[in-house]
Amino acid sequence: MPSSDPRLRAAARRARGALHALNLPGGRPARIPPTPAGQRLVPEPVFVISSVRSGSTLLRVLLNSHPRIRAPHEMHLRTLQVDQTKPYTKNAMTQLGLDQHELEHLLWDRVLHRELQHSGKDLIVDKTPGNALVWERLHEAWPDAKYLFLLRHPASMVSSLINGRPDRDPAQTVAEIKSYVDAVEDARNRLPGLTVRYEDLTDDAAATTRDICGFLGVEWDRRMLQYGKQDHGPFKAYIGDWSENIKSGSVQRARALPAAGDVPDELRATARSWGYAC
Template sequence: MPPSDPRLRAAARRARRALSVLNLPGGRPARAVPAPTGQRLVPEPVFVISSVRSGSTLLRVLLNSHPRIRAPHEMHLRTLHVEQTKPYTEKAMSQLGLDEKELEHLLWDRVLHRELEHSGKDLIVDKTPGNALVWERLHEAWPDAKFLFLLRHPASMVSSLINGRPDRDPAQTIAEVKSYVDAVEDARTHLPGLTVRYEDLTGDAEAKTREICTFLGVEWDARMLNYGKQDHGPFKAYIGDWSDNIKSGSVQQARALPAAEEVPDDLRDIAHTWGYAC
């Protein structure tokens, strides 16, 4: 019988990974995924894998309204680096079995742990869109992490970016969105996880949050639907959405899907892959 303590189950999973090859779905050849070389204070964080302007801030505040889930503003862990300023520092760390990458993993883990402890909750979610660009590294750092893949019509992401900043160059905006959505699809193909569509989340928030809670192993809580009554910190640029919609405190219906002729050519394939008419 498997151990009932979640920490023991996580330790058992890590031990199995250290002795075998992890088979990932989606056609990629099986490969070994190294277990962390240092103990994780947060062994099973949750990462939202999404593009910019995909509704991740809405998902964040809905999750953060749950009494057990802490979903702070964007953490930008991938931009948080460790610098070993002396040659002997690297030698000293290597004797401890720590290279620069693992030192950064330990730092990232400590940041998550500090935030989780401060919140008094027991499950943390990081929704930074940049996570999509480093999903392999996150999986390496936390083999037991859970992943939520948040999809939105790619052309709607482009429109949202341009509406927020009309001076944006359309071609560059399309290229930016494409870089994110391609990374999201790569992660979704090769990692286990739950896919959530933004249009479905705004259309029936209760049904989708119930599905997410089941995936995360927590009971659904009706307070998730009233995120405006909770304190989620400031809504500011560079750490999440700051639009009037998110500040309203209630779920706003997604805008109508773009017509087929409004979908940029470079985004047609991924839109089709994600099940959108184009």
């Protein structure tokens, strides 16, 4: 029996209108409303935006050595997807205002929250290099996220990849690095954040980590410089660096910067814009 309360009848009409908006006639796609504020379990995660072979594992273990910061191995959130196996599943989620992106955002957020809860810390950092390729998606999922942009000489990243896999094709390796550095530069130009240079991190880890802590709003802790005394999980391929340098437990000085003649033409513009002579 319909309610006689005009306020309840008005609320019911608004609810029916909202559902109708999610199920438009003519086969047009439904408009998914924006995620309400406060819907993230981890509202302000920190993402490292970097290329592969940029020193992100070193940055991770230094940060993870801080008593308030959890920086786990690479999380690869962008490859963690939700499978809606039936047409009616998608329809049901649409009625709830949840599209594919937002369902995956909820899953990603829950994974970060679970890791943070298990660590007992209150700030989480994800350093997956693939973040650079989906920075727009991360910003959509977490409008209040913080970003660390980690730079390294592009030619050094090429040589590091080839040193680890001598069978790699040089041209394909240069193209891979270029795709990453272009994405990093795009993100730097469009997102707020702190830029960190790998060569500075290895030359003066104390000063660089102080700057990072100031940006993140936590007090600097000397234990960050002694990452070898703490457990950071295994150093394995596909979830981070596994070289002897990172396993040494101490910050190793970066290699000498490549000579100008050794910088691939495709990477010269980025190297110069990042402040490297070439």
